[in-house]
Amino acid sequence: xxxxxxxxxxxxxxxxxxxxxxxxxxxxxxxxxxxxxxxxxxxxxxxxxxxxxxxxxxxxxxxxxxxxxxxxxxxxxxxxxxxxxxxxxxxxxxxxxxxxxxxxxxxxxxxxxxxxxxxxxxxxxxxxxxxxxxxxxxxxxxxxxxxxxxxxxxxxxxxxxxxxxxxxxxxxxxxxxxxxxx
Amino acid sequence: xxxxxxxxxxxxxxxxxxxxxxxxxxxxxxxxxxxxxxxxxxxxxxxxxxxxxxxxxxxxxxxxxxxxxxxxxxxxxxxxxxxxxxxxxxxxxxxxxxxxxxxxxxxxxxxxxxxxxxxxxxxxxxxxxxxxxxxxxxxxxxxxxxxxxxxxxxxxxxxxxxxxxxxxxxxxxxxxxxxxxxxxxxxxxxxxxxxxxxxxxxxxxxxxxxxxxxxxxxxxxxxxxxxxxxxxxxxxxxxxxxxxxxxxxxxxxxxxxxxxxxxxx
Numbered sequence: 001x002x003x004x005x006x007x008x009x010x011x012x013x014x015x016x017x018x019x020x021x022x023x024x025x026x027x028x029x030x031x032x033x034x035x036x037x038x039x040x041x042x043x044x045x046x047x048x049x050x051x052x053x054x055x056x057x058x059x060x061x062x063x064x065x066x067x068x069x070x071x072x073x074x075x076x077x078x079x080x081x082x083x084x085x086x087x088x089x090x091x092x093x094x095x096x097x098x099x100x101x102x103x104x105x106x107x108x109x110x111x112x113x114x115x116x117x118x119x120x121x122x123x124x125x126x127x128x129x130x131x132x133x134x135x136x137x138x139x140x141x142x143x144x145x146x147x148x149x150x151x152x153x154x155x156x157x158x159x160x161x162x163x164x165x166x167x168x169x170x171x172x173x174x175x176x177x178x179x180x181x182x
Numbered sequence: 183x184x185x186x187x188x189x190x191x192x193x194x195x196x197x198x199x200x201x202x203x204x205x206x207x208x209x210x211x212x213x214x215x216x217x218x219x220x221x222x223x224x225x226x227x228x229x230x231x232x233x234x235x236x237x238x239x240x241x242x243x244x245x246x247x248x249x250x251x252x253x254x255x256x257x258x259x260x261x262x263x264x265x266x267x268x269x270x271x272x273x274x275x276x277x278x279x280x281x282x283x284x285x286x287x288x289x290x291x292x293x294x295x296x297x298x299x300x301x302x303x304x305x306x307x308x309x310x311x312x313x314x315x316x317x318x319x320x321x322x323x324x325x326x327x328x329x330x331x332x333x334x335x336x337x338x339x340x341x342x343x344x345x346x347x348x349x350x351x352x353x354x355x356x357x358x359x360x361x362x363x364x365x366x367x368x369x370x371x372x373x374x375x376x377x378x379x380x381x382x383x384x385x386x387x388x389x390x391x392x393x394x395x396x397x398x399x400x401x402x403x404x405x406x407x408x409x410x411x412x413x414x415x416x417x418x419x420x421x422x423x424x425x426x427x428x429x430x431x432x433x434x435x436x437x438x439x440x441x442x443x444x445x446x447x
Contacts, residue, residue, distance in 0.1 A: 020279070021276060021279065022276075022279075023251060023254055023255070023276055026250075026251070026254070027247065027251065030247050030250070031247075034242055034246070034247070035236075035239035035240060035241050035242065036232070036235040036236045036238070036239045037235070038239070038240050038241070038242040039235060039238045039239045039240040040235055040238075042240050043238075048243075051242075052242060052243055052246055055242050055246055055250075056246060056249055056250050056253070059250045060250065060253060060254065063250075063254055072215065073211050073214070073215075074211075074214075074224065074225075074228060075225065075228045075229070075232065077228070077232045077235070078198055078228045078231070078232070081200065081231075081235065082200050085200045132234075132237065143199075143234070146196075146199045146201050147199045147200075147231065147234070147235075148238070150200075151201075152201050153196060153201055168191065168192030168193070168195075168196065169190075169191075169192050171192050171195045171196070171199070172190065172191075172192035172194075172195050175195045175198075175227055175230060175231070178230050178231075178234060179226055179227070179229075179230040182230055182233040182234065182237075
């Protein structure tokens with residue numbers, strides 16, 4: 001609990017600094033969150049060079065739109081993640097680059113991918129990784145397709161030939177399990 | 183609507199994983215603002231996904247941060263130069279903030295300096311007032327000393343002047359220990375009296391000096407006991423001098439019952 005409230009306090013301080021347009025605070029935010037955001041971006045666009053562009057554009061948006069972030073609507077990370085995700089999707093559209101999910105639509109890649117995603121897991125979180133590995137593989141796959149690969153639940157339903165409602169409840173079960181683990 | 187059903191529908195997870203349309207997002211946000219249970223659930227999901235993303239973090243290229251910071255700096259410089267007039271919700275540039283910081287620091291320093299000097303000024307001016315007071319007091323002292331000195335000088339001149347003769351009047355039975363001295367210049371009649379060990383005259387009374395010539399008293403004037411040698415009336419001829427206690431202002435004839443000191447010339 002203590003630790004959680006400490007994290008909360010830090011996040012609050014970061015938000016204040018960001019909204020006051022203190023670039024040294026943007027640097028702190030970058031140091032704290034950029035690698036997690038980049039992890040998602042790089043999986044979404046599947047191209048290191050593009051991923052770097054997207055991260056830059058996303059951070060400029062985070063900076064320029066700081067005033068529009070409302071803490072009561074959700075956590076800073078969620079807000080930044082949405083900016084990154086939208087920036088990645090915009091980038092793919094503008095470049096006419098095929099979304100990685102088209103590449104992944106081949107079933108073998110799709111099945112391979114969830115495992116591949118764990119390859120670059122941070123070494124200092126190996127204990128946690130093992131716990132996450134205990135998630136049912138099909139649940140993990142679901143989370144990763146939506147969260148890391150930018151699939152919509154409709155697309156997942158089509159891909160996995162699963163009713164839409166089932167996708168939603170399975171995603172909920174998977175994340176609830178994740179909450180218990182993490 | 184049933185909140186538990188809404189929560190278990192999985193829509194909150196879709197919200198956090200970024201898989202909702204704009205309209206659906208707004209709906210989730212509105213409901214979360216209204217129902218604390220939804221807000222709480224949403225936060226728990228957010229925290230879990232945040233940790234999950236951290237777990238899958240990939241380090242971006244080392245140069246990316248500097249590229250971002252440089253771009254921000256360039257934008258700010260352009261804004262300051264006025265090349266870009268961009269109406270942002272809160273267009274506060276770093277340089278303006280820096281100037282504001284600097285201005286407030288300067289203001290603070292200025293106020294602090296003012297307070298410091300004002301206090302110093304107050305101290306100094308009260309010290310100055312003290313010194314002025316001292317000075318006035320010293321000047322008064324000086325005047326008194328000067329007067330005293332002049333007095334003493336004239337007294338000394340009288341005592342030393344060979345033209346004056348000193349006549350010591352002895353105490354009479356009414357006050358045997360009293361003595362008084364008259365200094366008299368026979369040639370021009372100048373007369374002074376030093377009668378400082380007579381008893382205090384009491385209210386409404388004053389001592390009077392008499393010159394006696396051929397048995398007749400001549401009024402030589404009244405005097406107070408004030409520590410000084412006092413000049414009296416001119417007396418050109420005298421066989422003796424005496425002091426009596428009289429009503430204030432003196433009498434025409436001496437009250438012989440109150441004869442204090444006496445001396446023949």
